[in-house]
Amino acid sequence: MSTLVAAAAGAAVLVASPASGAASTLAAAAQQSGRYFGTAVAANKLSDSTYVGILNREFDMVTAENEMKMDATEPSQGQFSYGNADRIVNQARNQGKRVRGHALAWHSQQPGWMQNMSGTALRNAMLNHVTQVASYYRGKIYAWDVVNEAFADGSSGGRRDSNLQRTGNDWIEAAFRAARAADPGAKLCYNDYNTDNWSHAKTQGVYRMVQDFKSRGVPIDCVGFQAHFNSGNPVPSNYHTTLQNFANLGVDVQITELDIEGSGSTQAQQYQGVVQACLSVTRCTGITVWGIRDTDSWRASGTPLLFDGSGNKKAAYTSVLNVLNNASSTVPTTPTSTTDPTGPTTTTTPQNPGGCTATYREGQKWNDRFNGEVTVSGTNNWVVTVTVSSPQRIIATWNTTATWPSANVMVARPNGNGNTFGFTVQHGGNWNWPSVSCQVG
Ligand code: XIL
Numbered sequence: 271m272s273t274l275v276a277a278a279a280g281a282a283v284l285v286a287s288p289a290s291g292a293a294s295t296l297a298a299a300a301q302q303s304g305r306y307f308g309t310a311v312a313a314n315k316l317s318d319s320t321y322v323g324i325l326n327r328e329f330d331m332v333t334a335e336n337e338m339k340m341d342a343t344e345p346s347q348g349q350f351s352y353g354n355a356d357r358i359v360n361q362a363r364n365q366g367k368r369v370r371g372h373a374l375a376w377h378s379q380q381p382g383w384m385q386n387m388s389g390t391a392l393r394n395a396m397l398n399h400v401t402q403v404a405s406y407y408r409g410k411i412y413a414w415d416v417v418n419e420a421f422a423d424g425s426s427g428g429r430r431d432s433n434l435q436r437t438g439n440d441w442i443e444a445a446f447r448a449a450r451a452a453d454p455g456a457k458l459c460y461n462d463y464n465t466d467n468w469s470h471a472k473t474q475g476v477y478r479m480v481q482d483f484k485s486r487g488v489p490i491d492c493v494g495f496q497a498h499f500n501s502g503n504p505v506p507s508n509y510h511t512t513l514q515n516f517a518n519l520g521v522d523v524q525i526t527e528l529d530i531e532g533s534g535s536t537q538a539q540q541y542q543g544v545v546q547a548c549l550s551v552t553r554c555t556g557i558t559v560w561g562i563r564d565t566d567s568w569r570a571s572g573t574p575l576l577f578d579g580s581g582n583k584k585a586a587y588t589s590v591l592n593v594l595n596n597a598s599s600t601v602p603t604t605p606t607s608t609t610d611p612t613g614p615t616t617t618t619t620p621q622n623p624g625g626c627t628a629t630y631r632e633g634q635k636w637n638d639r640f641n642g643e644v645t646v647s648g649t650n651n652w653v654v655t656v657t658v659s660s661p662q663r664i665i666a667t668w669n670t671t672a673t674w675p676s677a678n679v680m681v682a683r684p685n686g687n688g689n690t691f692g693f694t695v696q697h698g699g700n701w702n703w704p705s706v707s708c709q710v711g
Contacts, residue, residue: 292595296576296587297330299594300556301577303549303634308370308558308593310335310527313354315360315566320581322561325365331412332362333370333526333558335568339379343403347383347395350402359410370526370558371411373418373461374400375445385433393437397448404452413457413492415526416449417442423464427475442479443488452488461494461526467506468515468688494526497544498560500572501531505540508687509547510668514643515690516692517553525573527560530586531572538589541576545593550641550668550692552634628708633692639665643692644682644706650689653711656680661698669694683711 281449293299296307308331315321325332335341337354345351362369375396387395404414420442422430429435442460449458450517460480465473476493499505506512513523525548530540548554561567566577576587626648633641646652658664658678670682670691682691695704 274638274676280323293591296328296591296594299591301330303636305548306331306413306556306558308332308368308556309364309562310558310560311562312566313337313357321562321566322361322619324577327437329367331368331370331556331558332358333372334358335561336379338372339401340374340384340399341379341381343473344384344399345381347381348398350406352406359407363410368412369407369410370524371407371414371456372489372526373415373552374403374449375416375434375441376418377430378419380433386549388433389437389545392433395442395443396434396437396441399432399443400445400448401452404449404456408453409455411453411456413459413494413522413524414449414453415461415494416446416458418461419463420460421462421465421472421475421479423472425471426479427471429475429585443483445447446483446489457491457522458489459492459494459522459524459526460490461496463496463498463527464503465493466495466497466499466509466512468508468512473512477516477519479518480521484519484521490521491615492522492524492555494524496527496560497525497529498527498574499530499540499544500569505530505543508669510550510692511687511690513547514556514692517551521523522553522555523548523551524555524558528557529560529567529569529572529574531569531574533573534585537574538585541586542589542593547686549593550634552641580659617667625649626708626710628652628706630703630706632703639694639696640701641692641694642704644689645649646689646708648708649710650684651711652682652684653709654682654691655707655709656682656693656704657706658704659700659702661702662702663696663698664693665696666694 279420293302300307307329309329310333312335336356337358343350343352343355359369384395420430422428434441446458462476465476467473480490480493516523525544530537545557548557559576561575563577563579563581564570564573564575565580567575576584577589578584626646629645633643644654646654664680669685669687671685673681675681
């Protein structure tokens with residue numbers, strides 16, 4: 271049985287054969303599971319035919335790399351400038367692509383006039399900027415990065431110091447409320463970097479803010495993970511856990527600026543891990559890479575993108591395309607559960623006195639397989655038995671170390687990635703939920 275199971279620390283490894291009729295572009299492959307695949311676009315490259323050829327062929331979501339930032343759209347206070355941003359938005363929409371707006375409020379790339387402002391004047395200028403820009407693009411933006419990079423790096427888990435932060439801790443929620451009023455149809459995202467590793471203080475700080483916003487009704491719909499990786503900041507093994515935990519707060523999650531320095535199969539594997547982490551979280555709605563060719567990248571020397579300088583597909587491209595095809599060969603279907611078609615999406619086992627509780631939650635579903643997740647409470651030293659019913663088979667796991675007493679029984683233990691683990695069931699037409707039970711180990 272163990273040969274059927276590919277388990278890797280923290281990452282879901284799906285064991286599936288390539289779909290027949292596999293899609294041949296990133297966008298088409300992502301669309302099979304209802305997701306998008308986007309790229310950052312620079313206005314001054316829209317006259318480069320190689321660049322535009324790849325853009326039009328491969329991507330179905332576009333982010334302006336710099337042209338919608340505060341310094342570009344409001345170079346003088348109260349005077350708005352949308353020429354380059356419009357070039358990108360119009361090119362995308364004419365090609366049937368959607369647009370992520372980036373970014374309404376940020377400590378960086380502020381126009382000179384704003385950099386020296388403070389207090390109420392700055393707060394009002396920021397809110398006016400959010401209102402004006404989001405209103406101008408109302409109806410054309412799939413999701414706005416309303417606030418970018420507002421948390422500090424390091425161990426504090428708190429806010430980054432900035433002129434905006436010094437206007438008061440509520441500046442972020444004020445920006446979100448202004449954006450909602452200006453464009454009620456756009457999803458509103460908080461976007462940041464170094465928030466990929468679940469155990470990092472910065473990740474926890476952003477998580478607590480989103481949790482607080484949801485509990486108080488502050489309008490937030492999504493969290494963006496920039497995902498700029500290199501050898502000093504590698505893809506964390508618990509990435510899936512991070513994305514799932516944020517999604518469980520009731521927001522979409524998106525990979526918004528993906529690039530991974532490196533080359534060859536090492537780079538390809540890291541890309542695969544990031545895409546896989548997104549695919550295994552139902553509410554991870556799409557992935558954007560931060561540029562098209564390596565030479566287009568803001569960190570070109572690290573060759574961090576999917577196409578080389580000549581526009582050729584790299585190994586990383588092929589691995590991303592294959593993962594998208596393997597993991598999503600059909601649009602997810604609603605299960606025809608024989609037990610509980612309209613019931614809740616979680617079930618909780620009773621807790622023995624002094625024992626633990628295992629809660630099963632439905633994950634993404636495909637026509638041949640589905641994901642499930644189990645969250646344990648009451649102990650960090652758990653032994654959870656997961657039993658599937660014939661002809662179901664568990665074909666992948668994440669965030670757990672598993673043993674297999676028999677073909678349909680998995681015994682799961684912690685592997686250092688917290689108290690939520692997951693697995694993929696190849697169901698063979700049987701949509702019944704697995705049964706789970708918990709013991710203290
Ligand atoms: C970068 C652009 O790619 C560069 O061209 C520019 O000089 C600086 O900004 N986080 C973000 C992006 O949210 O806006 C940044 O983009 C990269 C880091």
